[in-house]
Amino acid sequence: MKTINTKQAFSLLNLINKMELRKKLIDMIKQQTKTENKKQTILNKLYSTVKEGTDITNELVIELFSQNIELHEEYKLLEEQQQETGMEFLFDIVEALPKAEKEFYKAAASIFDITQKEIEEKNVVEVIQDIIDIFKSESFMGFFSSMNK
Numbered sequence: 001m002k003t004i005n006t007k008q009a010f011s012l013l014n015l016i017n018k019m020e021l022r023k024k025l026i027d028m029i030k031q032q033t034k035t036e037n038k039k040q041t042i043l044n045k046l047y048s049t050v051k052e053g054t055d056i057t058n059e060l061v062i063e064l065f066s067q068n069i070e071l072h073e074e075y076k077l078l079e080e081q082q083q084e085t086g087m088e089f090l091f092d093i094v095e096a097l098p099k100a101e102k103e104f105y106k107a108a109a110s111i112f113d114i115t116q117k118e119i120e121e122k123n124v125v126e127v128i129q130d131i132i133d134i135f136k137s138e139s140f141m142g143f144f145s146s147m148n149k
Contacts, residue, residue: 002133004111009143011107012134018100021092028089029144035082042075086132093131 004012016022046064047056054060065072097104105116108127111134112119119127134140 002111002130002137003139004134004137004143005139008107008111009140011103011110012140013144015100015103015107018103019093019096020099021096024089024092025144028085029141031085032082032141035078035085039075039078042071042078045071086135089135090128090132094128 016025043061046061046068049064050056050060065075105119108119108130109116112130
């Protein structure tokens with residue numbers, strides 16, 4: 001997962017402001033955090049049934065979910081909500097990019113350590129995936145979450 005430094009974070013902040021997405025970003029982060037907390041609560045319920053000292057593996061989680069279908073369904077719904085929220089925000093970004101095209105190329109070039117020209121010529125699908133990776137990164141979420149406190 002891509003990590004961003006302070007200079008890149010401020011470049012992204014400038015880009016987000018120019019694109020007029022600050023409120024949508026804050027709302028998305030709040031929603032994603034709330035949903036992640038609900039998912040963790042479900043996992044904690046599952047783990048509470050496991051003998052202390054047992055290693056929690058993917059296989060064990062699958063087994064626990066198979067024994068607790070209701071919790072599994074609730075967890076899957078939360079994951080779908082997270083994905084939907086993320087996709088909606090990604091669409092907002094793509095839709096707003098023309099407002100800040102130059103700033104986008106500059107920020108992306110800095111983050112991916114390539115030239116602005118290379119960003120302009122890069123496959124659009126790769127660029128969108130790169131944007132998703134940035135917004136999913138712990139450093140991005142941490143920076144913007146801390147600004148909202």
